[in-house]
Amino acid sequence: MLILNDVRLPIRKFASPETIFGSGSLELVGQHASNLSRRRVLVVSDRGVRDAGWTGAVERSLERSGLEHASFDRVAANPRIEDVVSGSRRYLDEGCDLIVAVGGGSPMDCAKCIGIVATSGRDLRELEGVDMVRVPGPPLICVPTTAGSSADVSPFAVITDVERRKKMVIISRLLIPDLSVLDPQTTMSMDADLTISTGMDALAHAFESYVSNASSPLTDLLAREAARLIADNLPAVHRRPADVGARERMMLASLYAGLALSNASVGLLHAMAHAIGGLYDSTHGDAGGALLEHVIGFNYPCARERYDELERSMFGTAGGEGSLIGRLKGMFEELGADRSLKECGLSRGDIPRLAENAIHDPCLATNPRPAGRKDIEVLYERAL
Numbered sequence: 001m002l003i004l005n006d007v008r009l010p011i012r013k014f015a016s017p018e019t020i021f022g023s024g025s026l027e028l029v030g031q032h033a034s035n036l037s038r039r040r041v042l043v044v045s046d047r048g049v050r051d052a053g054w055t056g057a058v059e060r061s062l063e064r065s066g067l068e069h070a071s072f073d074r075v076a077a078n079p080r081i082e083d084v085v086s087g088s089r090r091y092l093d094e095g096c097d098l099i100v101a102v103g104g105g106s107p108m109d110c111a112k113c114i115g116i117v118a119t120s121g122r123d124l125r126e127l128e129g130v131d132m133v134r135v136p137g138p139p140l141i142c143v144p145t146t147a148g149s150s151a152d153v154s155p156f157a158v159i160t161d162v163e164r165r166k167k168m169v170i171i172s173r174l175l176i177p178d179l180s181v182l183d184p185q186t187t188m189s190m191d192a193d194l195t196i197s198t199g200m201d202a203l204a205h206a207f208e209s210y211v212s213n214a215s216s217p218l219t220d221l222l223a224r225e226a227a228r229l230i231a232d233n234l235p236a237v238h239r240r241p242a243d244v245g246a247r248e249r250m251m252l253a254s255l256y257a258g259l260a261l262s263n264a265s266v267g268l269l270h271a272m273a274h275a276i277g278g279l280y281d282s283t284h285g286d287a288g289g290a291l292l293e294h295v296i297g298f299n300y301p302c303a304r305e306r307y308d309e310l311e312r313s314m315f316g317t318a319g320g321e322g323s324l325i326g327r328l329k330g331m332f333e334e335l336g337a338d339r340s341l342k343e344c345g346l347s348r349g350d351i352p353r354l355a356e357n358a359i360h361d362p363c364l365a366t367n368p369r370p371a372g373r374k375d376i377e378v379l380y381e382r383a384l
């Protein structure tokens with residue numbers, strides 16, 4: 001343990017992929033891919049991103065660098081094991097040696113798992129949990145087209161097991177992409193709902209990583225700045241969707257929050273949101289937004305100072321639990337994002353099952369206050 005001015009700092013490591021940030025950076029994908037591929041590239045995306053033109057733009061960049069590519073666009077909004085199996089078959093059949101993922105969290109999580117299934121030949125269910133991945137996937141380049149998921153820098157992948165109606169969380173250092181190319185121009189094609197739900201996800205990442213019991217001075221710096229940028233710029237992009245500067249700062253906020261969550265992990269909100277995503281085909285960011293004030297209320301007694309610091313970063317002053325929650329609710333109302341879990345599709349009868357799944361989610365381990373099954377049921381009930 002390092003001792004500095006009487007403040008004892010814990011030993012912490014910090015992992016991050018190589019990143020390229022800036023408008024127009026998408027054009028550089030081919031050049032960087034050509035350092036990693038000798039055969040053929042599998043481009044993983046979804047229909048929406050292809051229709052917006054970003055997948056084609058990445059493919060043209062690969063072609064300019066003389067690279068052949070195959071595509072896999074069949075990724076569901078909440079990617080399923082079946083998508084991973086089909087994608088890994090395509091990767092092997094096409095003789096690929098590099099994956100480029102273009103899109104939001106769904107194609108990126110799917111691409112990570114396509115890689116580890118293709119190289120290991122294992123069933124994805126055997127790789128669920130923490131550090132179960134033994135064989136690295138092929139090199140992976142991520143081109144995020146939303147500002148929020150953070151899958152482009154994180155060691156996480158979340159995949160739905162339709163049979164068990166459960167979201168599997170796979171956490172491994174081997175899932176961190178090799179390169180993340182963050183081009184804020186790509187976020188200009190998001191509609192209003194996607195802009196807000198992915199922005200809310202970034203905010204949840206900043207909050208959960210900041211109060212996580214695995215946080216460190218490095219992740220604190222990033223999480224606080226992410227929260228500040230989101231408070232300043234999410235309402236701005238909501239009011240002015242074509243404001244490129246605000247879009248750039250939201251993507252920067254997403255990167256900061258992503259690096260914080262990748263190294264400090266998240267907590268109760270994500271354990272509960274993953275359980276919801278497994279049972280209903282709901283939007284991850286919306287469920288997180290509906291849970292945030294209730295999770296803050298539960299955690300506040302154990303992380304008072306940390307929440308006050310977040311409130312100061314976002315709003316300039318701190319006034320305690322009620323003040324923070326009131327200001328967040330005001331912001332969510334302005335964004336049209338003050339949802340209940342009922343609006344995310346949740347029904348009361350499913351709460352015991354949701355709590356059962358949440359209690360086994362690996363994200364719960366870093367929550368600042370231990371949460372039992374009963375606590376979680378009460379929180380679902382309150383957010384309904």
Ligand SMILES: [Fe+2]
Pocket residue numbers: 149201204205270284288
């Ligand atoms: Fe998230």
